[in-house]
Amino acid sequence: MLTVGIDIGGTKIAGGVVDPDGVIIEKTRVDTPKDPDLLAEAVSDMVRHFAAHREIGAVGVAAAGFIDRDRATVIHAPNIAWQNEPLRAKLESRIGMPVTIENDANAAGWAEYRFGAGRGYRDIVMLTMGTGVGGAVIVNGEMYRGGHGVAGELGHMRFIRDGLPCGCGQRGCLEQYASGRALQREANAIADGGGIGRALAELRAEKGAIPGPAISRLVLANDPGAREALGRVATALGEACGGFQAVLDPELFVIGGGVAQLGEDLLTPMRAAYRTSLPGYGKRPVAEFVIAALVNDAGIIGVADLAAGSV
Amino acid sequence: MLTVGIDIGGTKIAGGVVDPDGVIIEKTRVDTPKDPDLLAEAVSDMVRHFAAHREIGAVGVAAAGFIDRDRATVIHAPNIAWQNEPLRAKLESRIGMPVTIENDANAAGWAEYRFGAGRGYRDIVMLTMGTGVGGAVIVNGEMYRGGHGVAGELGHMRFIRDGLPCGCGQRGCLEQYASGRALQREANAIADGGGIGRALAELRAEKGAIPGPAISRLVLANDPGAREALGRVATALGEACGGFQAVLDPELFVIGGGVAQLGEDLLTPMRAAYRTSLPGYGKRPVAEFVIAALVNDAGIIGVADLAAGSV
Amino acid sequence: MLTVGIDIGGTKIAGGVVDPDGVIIEKTRVDTPKDPDLLAEAVSDMVRHFAAHREIGAVGVAAAGFIDRDRATVIHAPNIAWQNEPLRAKLESRIGMPVTIENDANAAGWAEYRFGAGRGYRDIVMLTMGTGVGGAVIVNGEMYRGGHGVAGELGHMRFIRDGLPCGCGQRGCLEQYASGRALQREANAIADGGGIGRALAELRAEKGAIPGPAISRLVLANDPGAREALGRVATALGEACGGFQAVLDPELFVIGGGVAQLGEDLLTPMRAAYRTSLPGYGKRPVAEFVIAALVNDAGIIGVADLAAGSV
């Protein structure tokens, strides 16, 4: 059975037809309308487009936000004006096919579990280092969704009591210290400090800001300032993984998002911080760390597969 | 079917015969031998004693420590000289009955879920405020055990980066700020500070220390120093629950252990701290807080029921 | 000898003629021009106005910012476009009188030492809880100005490692946790949390924000949410004073700024936090805490007196 996976981002809606092996056989994208009804229409159009020439069995839709336990309603979304939006019903009535809604980080984690870096494991934690830090928890081969459907918000675990303010209304959330944006903040601080920050400061003077990809290039070129910035966010994430191990006990951490392209340069300091932050280290089994495999398509693939599993 | 539940503590082994409704129909206890073989013998004797006059279907054994995913082996225990101890095999060969091993905090959480304060819920988190802070997570009606069997160590989630040292080898673990022992530490600090600490200081001068139950009595007598000490640990635990909500999304927190006898005096400041520490508060479903119902017998009942469920 | 004291704020310039007993015998104020030259002219005009009918011996000018050790140059100011501004020379050439420049928090602290709540003490620390937290240190009867003239920035002592961002470029500065603005932030967080925050939430719904004076009124009316908010900032400031005692060892802390109008409601929790945060408490002399006496005029009086002392 083919299914459609659709990933609704703040600016773009990306969709694809996914086969049972998690392969995208056709893909498209459009701008995200601001109005919820126009957005539902845009998603429906995309499905109709795919369904015009292929048999589609179900549709999965991934979006940032709190999705209820029944995968039917968007309780709240950060980027789109949804509030207890009955998105599944709205879409099913337009499309005439079963629809599954899932949080985008969960969808990406599921894709890695089924077809990516997490294949062969039953218990994984995925962390996506993007603008924020997304999280997904797979327990014994099932998506951990919690009592209300909104579990796995790992980026909002508190890292520093009374720490940096977060868009979620809290202070000190992990994503303020371990995201791609945190990497930029650290790079700026290091640029301000002179010394090893010289290359970062020059970059900023030239571009007016320090773009994430430029930090990565400096890391690969062994610039000490950029490596220090990366070391700080890697350490923060690795320390947090020590705590996630205590609570969730995964076999594997899969690290995704733009920063994860740095591969071992990211994982080496992460693992070191994890080891020195794990309660009972040396007396208990530990987890492995790998980089995500599916990159940008994980949301589409994961939610399409969840849709397939729900029919 | 009747089953036996046995709770091995650092100083005492308590055991009971438990019926399918979670009622203990007979109970006994003995001192805990230091030697692992003598300990296995003591447990076996206790089972033989119960089995002499009743038909027992299975045996559950709860102990502090890391238990492997198969509930067969004690990977490590803090109080007993076990290291990768094949406890299930050892006991089954002596007793001739199926044996299930479980972490004691998990067993207590399971008992609350099945027969206590968590009955009727599917997704609960239990936190036990004793010497340390024990944790158990029930997900969709199943015990969350993780990839290696050692999930749910909620008391070792980090509360303060670079904080107080913990017996687990880490710094800043929640149990250093939210356990019964933390309550005593705060009471001592308040006694040192004069002012509202006067009653605590007098108590300490008289007894040489500030015992936990005496703090509870002062709380009930509205002593401002004791209430401040309780407020600090309640706030710490409530704040931590905000983070557990983000990660685990339970419907219910069940709070057990000696300090929990204070009931609403504990829960009121906990709930206040939870609300102001929950990412996305106001935009998402929240959990309820209740005091545990089964108190000292939860470990016996829980592990007996898990044993019943495994045969 | 009469001297003129002038306090340059971000929006207003206030000036007065001060007699040797620290009494303001005439006072005026004008808007603060944005342009540095117009600003110098406005200050000069104010002095000429006073000098037209009285004999003035010297002029003191207080402003927020880093003033150099010679009290001649404004190294940097947060609100005015000065950068290494030779303000003393500029003003002396226009006015034809000796001019002394001083940091505004230092001037206020000096006024309290000479004529206010700190009279009779030799070693005091003043903390002003306004938008930020200002600091001044008087050592053995002299203003502590440091090696470059910019000592006493007590509001920028770090309170939380990796904490809230501060306008100074750092994270976790004390003023983010113990200023009037911090009081408003805490009040907002408590309003968000429901429960004891109800009155604060109603106030915010009605006014669109929670003004500082309204929090004070609620504190005086014994509202539990407002008292909790005050307790948090008072505790933060009191804890910080424990550290200032270790480093600076004053005989007296003078607390000024709008929040200080709350008097004992502020000082009681501050003292409690100080006692439990003072290294070696019980084995060393401690400081007293009092509310500032001179309120809004402290800057004018202090800098006028410093000007008198420099001729």
Add this chain to the structure above:
Amino acid sequence: MLTVGIDIGGTKIAGGVVDPDGVIIEKTRVDTPKDPDLLAEAVSDMVRHFAAHREIGAVGVAAAGFIDRDRATVIHAPNIAWQNEPLRAKLESRIGMPVTIENDANAAGWAEYRFGAGRGYRDIVMLTMGTGVGGAVIVNGEMYRGGHGVAGELGHMRFIRDGLPCGCGQRGCLEQYASGRALQREANAIADGGGIGRALAELRAEKGAIPGPAISRLVLANDPGAREALGRVATALGEACGGFQAVLDPELFVIGGGVAQLGEDLLTPMRAAYRTSLPGYGKRPVAEFVIAALVNDAGIIGVADLAAGSV
């Protein structure tokens, strides 16, 4: 004039005759008696011994602890059973010479200011990284002693709120993160973590512990684990110096104690952390960092010179 300087440590009393250029022309040491009267006698004997063949004008005595403002009384000492001990009077009546008592860290800081690494500066802060972290502040060429004589306890400035417990009764004091002992603790944690900690772990297995000098040797041999441990304490101290700059505004930080023998290996990460922790960095004058010059004799020289200055 020659003076005698005596440095009373927990195990040894070291004394010397010091000339006006800060040169020790004769030196001796004896064990520290436990009994306060025997200790006073031992100090007196040492002075009599020196005075037998030289003309001595005054005596200075340095000891760990709180010394009162008049440099006459030991308010409290951590290692010796003094409590409000009138040490000056006791010694003067035995010796018949003017005696000055000073805190040992203050004495060492004074020696560096007068004859060591701080010569030519007026405003310095000295930090000694030994078992703890000692501090001394020289302001405008004078020892900063505070309102009660006990200022400059820089090692007890709080570094982490709710952090590691300290012998002073507080939590989170700087000396728990930036002393020689903290270096050993970090080295142990890194040894536990495997990976870069291998050499440290081998050292510990061989010696039963990780001695401070051995860490230094590994740092010099470029061992990554030892360098990481040093980096952590250097970063902590450098960050704290950012705060000391805000409060005390020295021209120079002098770093002493055993760890300081590592020189630039210590100072380089310290300076980096200082720059990124200094409020208003880039808009204000900054301090320099140097290694102390007088090493073990600083206490003797400093207190001898203070004694000379007081007659």
